[in-house]
Amino acid sequence: MIVEMVSWLCLMGGALLCVAGGIGMVRFPDVYTRSHAAGVIDTGGAFMILLGLAAQAGFTLITVKLFFIGLLLFFTTPTSTHALVKGALFGGQNPIVRDSPDKDNGVAS
Amino acid sequence: MMFAATMAGILVAMVLALLRGLLGPTVYDRILALNTFGTITVLAIAILGFLMGRPDFLDIALLYALINFVGTIAILKYLRYGDLSASSPDADGSKR
Amino acid sequence: MTVRLVSLTSILFATWLLMSGHYDALTISFGVISCIACVYLTRRMKIVDHEGQPLHLNSAIVVYWLWLLWQIVKSNLDVALRCVLPGKRIDPIVFRAPTSQKTSVGIAAYANSITLTPGTVSMTTWDHEIEVHALTRSGADDVLAGNMDAWVTRVERRK
Numbered sequence: 001m002i003v004e005m006v007s008w009l010c011l012m013g014g015a016l017l018c019v020a021g022g023i024g025m026v027r028f029p030d031v032y033t034r035s036h037a038a039g040v041i042d043t044g045g046a047f048m049i050l051l052g053l054a055a056q057a058g059f060t061l062i063t064v065k066l067f068f069i070g071l072l073l074f075f076t077t078p079t080s081t082h083a084l085v086k087g088a089l090f091g092g093q094n095p096i097v098r099d100s101p102d103k104d105n106g107v108a109s
Numbered sequence: 110m111m112f113a114a115t116m117a118g119i120l121v122a123m124v125l126a127l128l129r130g131l132l133g134p135t136v137y138d139r140i141l142a143l144n145t146f147g148t149i150t151v152l153a154i155a156i157l158g159f160l161m162g163r164p165d166f167l168d169i170a171l172l173y174a175l176i177n178f179v180g181t182i183a184i185l186k187y188l189r190y191g192d193l194s195a196s197s198p199d200a201d202g203s204k205r
Numbered sequence: 206m207t208v209r210l211v212s213l214t215s216i217l218f219a220t221w222l223l224m225s226g227h228y229d230a231l232t233i234s235f236g237v238i239s240c241i242a243c244v245y246l247t248r249r250m251k252i253v254d255h256e257g258q259p260l261h262l263n264s265a266i267v268v269y270w271l272w273l274l275w276q277i278v279k280s281n282l283d284v285a286l287r288c289v290l291p292g293k294r295i296d297p298i299v300f301r302a303p304t305s306q307k308t309s310v311g312i313a314a315y316a317n318s319i320t321l322t323p324g325t326v327s328m329t330t331w332d333h334e335i336e337v338h339a340l341t342r343s344g345a346d347d348v349l350a351g352n353m354d355a356w357v358t359r360v361e362r363r364k
Contacts, residue, residue: 015118
């Protein structure tokens with residue numbers, strides 16, 4: 001019963017974090033700030049949903065597979081985000097910062 | 110019920126990521142949307158396995174996570190060097 | 206070298222056993238053959254080194270991962286609220302954080318930890334500093350406080 005509750009909480013929290021990250025990806029002004037919103041989906045959303053599924057499965061090989069998916073995401077998502085941000089930097093995208101003379105001023109619209 | 114509700118939230122996040130992929134002014138926004146969409150797809154496949162009572166789907170989710178990573182890196186490398194077999198380090202002496 | 210090969214083989218075979226779920230003689234022999242083929246290929250590619258098998262990292266890494274998990278939870282909540290609530294403003298900033306790691310494995314681990322925490326992304330790495338893009342001023346202050354840097358250096362240090 002308690003396991004059910006924890007699983008339900010984790011799954012709902014993960015889904016909410018995914019939606020929040022999606023909203024952030026649409027709202028934020030440039031590619032660097034959007035990568036922070038994508039980071040919410042990659043870490044918080046993914047790990048909480050995998051945790052909720054693992055609580056449903058109990059101590060079986062299914063949980064081991066979920067653990068491997070989590071481990072893989074733990075190592076690959078920061079690497080690909082770093083590669084993307086570095087690529088954007090070398091591709092000539094200037095990050096919007098508050099101190100720059102941009103009229104947008106780095107504030108979400 | 111629980112899995113269906115989570116699936117609904119994931120589908121909304123998928124639509125938002127696709128929206129950024131369609132809107133994205135630069136190519137990097139589109140690649141970011143693609144990468145995030147892939148991560149959400151991994152979660153969606155995992156939940157689908159539980160929803161349909163077939164946990165074998167987790168193997169497909171694991172493979173999708175691998176292919177998503179390799180694909181993102183390959184696109185970025187092609188974009189930057191125009192050649193997938195390029196191995197030269199960065200000219201400015203920075204690492205990785 | 207031999208230690209690294211043995212550890213690589215045992216990790217690969219343990220992974221195979223956990224992923225497979227079928228334990229009859231024929232399937233296990235397939236697993237053994239594929240593990241040996243993989244180890245042969247990695248050895249031929251000359252990537253069995255201290256970067257592929259960082260065995261020198263000490264056991265503080267377990268405590269560090271728990272601490273990192275707590276940081277991830279905190280910054281997730283902060284960034285998620287900033288994504289959703291219209292009243293909370295974002296304030297992007299680019300700055301350089303000093304690094305105290307000696308090896309490239311340590312710098313890569315530190316850069317990945319920064320990226321893994323939502324709200325901060327490492328953009329470029331040099332020998333003694335990392336260029337970081339942060340979503341808010343407070344996230345930048347958290348990185349500049351240097352706790353994570355000290356943790357990674359402690360994990361990296363040889364016993």
